[in-house]
Amino acid sequence: MNLADHLPALQVALPLLTAPLVILLRTGFLAWLAALLASLVSLGLALLLTAAVLETGTQHYAVGGWAPPFGIALTVDGLSALVLLLITGASSLALAGGRQSLRLDIDNRRAPMFYGAWLIAMAGLCGIAVAGDAFNVFVFMEISSLATYILIAAGRDRRALSAVFKYLIIGTIGATFYLIGVGFIYMMTGTLNFADMALRLNDVIETRPIIIAAGFITIGLALKAAIFPLHIWLPRAYTYAPNAVTVFIAACSTKVSIYILLRFNYAVFHGNLLGHSDLFAVFIIPLALSGILLASAIAIYQVNLKKMLAFSSVAQIGYIALAAGLASQAGLVAALLHMFNHALAKGTLFLCVVAFVLTSRSATIANLHGIGRRMPWTMAAFVLAALSLVGVPGTAGFISKWYLVTAVMEVPGWGVPLVVAIIASSLMAVVYVWKFVEVAYYGKAPGDDTAAMEVALPLRALIWVAALSNVYFGLFPQLPLALAQSGTSTLLGGLN
């Protein structure tokens, strides 16, 4: 067995083992550098895994050589690969672009601990993506959640403390619900391995514990995924976290919860429970729709740029949930594609926020008037990513919206109202995005200072790489599309 065969394990082990070493480093700079390197190597591993999945199909790994269902199994299919790319990509982007901003937000003395927590969070998220059994998912979920609470609360803004407390309570409820559900299933089937579970559920279908388990798991994960109206923890957590942390978690943390939600509801329940997909649709589609419409409307009235983008995230999660609830091939492809494309757009937008706050010390829109004239490069990138968020053709956002609309058009009877809702929400996205763009370019700057004040070239370059990736994946979406399609076929076909 050569090293390449251990990729699934390395994906988790590398950041997890680097974390304690990072804590030992003396200065914030070294700790940051080590965390960035670990993150980049993880991204490399994720790319290798993706290539392997696209080439030879699902990758299986038995930890310690113990064969499943007795040992711990790691499974990487197209869906996991997609999520891994998101996690490691977002972490690398946030760390690379966030150095200056984090130095201001985090005490140099505590910085090594902070970067250690960062790596643990990343390791936990990666663990969820590769884990092949329900209990390890829970373990990694707790690891990543606890570390994420630290990251969010680490900034200087004390409002983050109350925000993170709310997140902690709700997150714990979500995780507990999930654990209760998994417990019921274990009780009935005697297994925790997803593949095994999907097989054995057959014998106990339509028993009350299993139905209750499905309910607990779905609601618990919907809480963690911030599906409207279970999103209440999200806006404040995103807003008051250090800006670089927001880049990281906004791009991937809710997506990981959606990933596991889809894994359970499709790969495990879908084939076994009679009428499950109808039930799931009835539960999730109304919530998704209200999220799409209401969160977009709320976003229009935000005075803080970060909060506006956070509410926009709730709406975008609604798109993903809506597409996933359709229980069709096209719908799932749309959901997975949108996970990827939305992460690209939101990551870029929050990275621009990092730059704005670096120069103007505020994320309140009133203080950012005229910023487009002072920071033309960053603002242009912001506009580009915002267009992707709206779904303008030529950007990645258009591709997933196209898939989403074609998928909902297949729904008998409901096609037209759903399309109308999606379009209404897109138009609201135009409104809230443009409200900022307009004052950024034409608003009167606070004070009389109108000199240019762009951020340093490396950060600007990084922002532009991120912004252009929105265009690249809008014109050449083959990679995420292939992963989404392969992920869909595993979800609908059950685990191999």
Add this chain to the structure above:
Amino acid sequence: MGAQTLPVILLLPLLGAVAIALSGRWPNVREAISLLTAVTLAVLVFSWFPDVSAGARPAVTLSEPLPGLSLALSLEPLGMMFACIASFLWIINTIYSIGYMRGNREKHQTRFYVCFALAIAAAMGIALADNLFTLFLFYEILTLSTYPLVAHKGDAKTIASARVYLGILIGTSIGLLLPAIIWTYVATGTTTFTLGGIIQGNVPGPAVGLLLGLFVFGIGKAALMPVHRWLPAAMVAPTPVSALLHAVAVVKAGVFCVTKVIIYIFGVDFLFSQPSAQWLQYVAAFTIISASVVALYQTNLKRMLAYSTIAQLSYVIMATIILKPLAEIGAAVHIAAHAFGKITLFFAAGAIYTAAHKTELWQLAGIGRRMPITMGAFTIGALSMIGVPPTGGFVSKWFILAGAFQAENYLAIFTIIASTALNAMYFLPIIYFAWLAPDAPDVDMAHGEAPPAILLALGVTAALTIGFFFFNQPLLDLESQLVQSLPL
């Protein structure tokens, strides 16, 4: 030339935009680059004319993000004409802009020239689009790149108008045009423009009218009532923007898209057989008459021209929806004829503003005696709007009327006659007052003609307006290819 070089038509103005941005510090270099780009682009576009006229249809695919949905360019008669008009008038407009922007000491001139080049690139993309997806992409880019031009002044009133502009154009395109495109794609599996249409047999009868509605109102740039409000709002822009974009590139892109959708997506013959599509001619007729009536009541010169444009755009839609060969040719020719006439009128309006700072109609009394060249050009443009020979406006009106008689469409005939009368009613008094009336009281009359660059530009377009009456054969030959498949 191989079809592989088609993207150069788009890249050239883009490169021009970059070069203009980099040379912003040296106004002379910047404007030389603008002019050079415009001339090169026009030469490049016109070099395709003989081939396309001879029946060639060069096409190239750039990328295919989704199966059946590709970024592809091609040249066909309608797009060829639109590209020729837009690129050629860009040269003249650049000369005019130099005179206007310097004459009025406008700020942010670099941004102005950059956005202008971007808008032209988008217009070229619309002209060359081979399918609805590509069309939509460049349509949105055109909207976004013209926003900074409309909001150029940057004060609260301008921003509010620019918001109306963007809101209506983006709103209709995402809210109506995009669903129409997706519907077309889902129903037919393709969005490629095909002579004869792709809808037939794929969309049931009554739904055809609905789909047509989504398209024509979704293409807000065509300014069909009630989605016309953005055009008067856009008049806050500097006059060169109103002239090239809101008399030629943007609004013509709108009617061009409508014509293209009707000819290449619905198919003329198919649509003629669909009773559910007939409503469009009533809406077009209503737009022509009511916009002309509203124009009668305008007191601001540019706003009056804007309402006149709204009416003239609906001529093109009306001509297209007559769905007879001669009328289709008339629609295409009217895009060209109106472009020459209306850009002349806007140039004249800008010349008056630059030289005399006058914007209201009542201030124009006796101005012809001080600005004879400008008002001479204005008179020619106005006559073309009315459709008096020997101007270009007569040629297109002739074809549209001939098509209407061919179809025995009395609504169209009546509308065109009535609107001709209305056009005369709001243009002729201005001409009369400008030349013959005594000077308006309390108005500063101590001014002469506009700067030479402006006069040169409006002289050329006025000459074109007349020249088009005599030399239109190449264009007629080109556009008659559109209808060769149809029985005359």
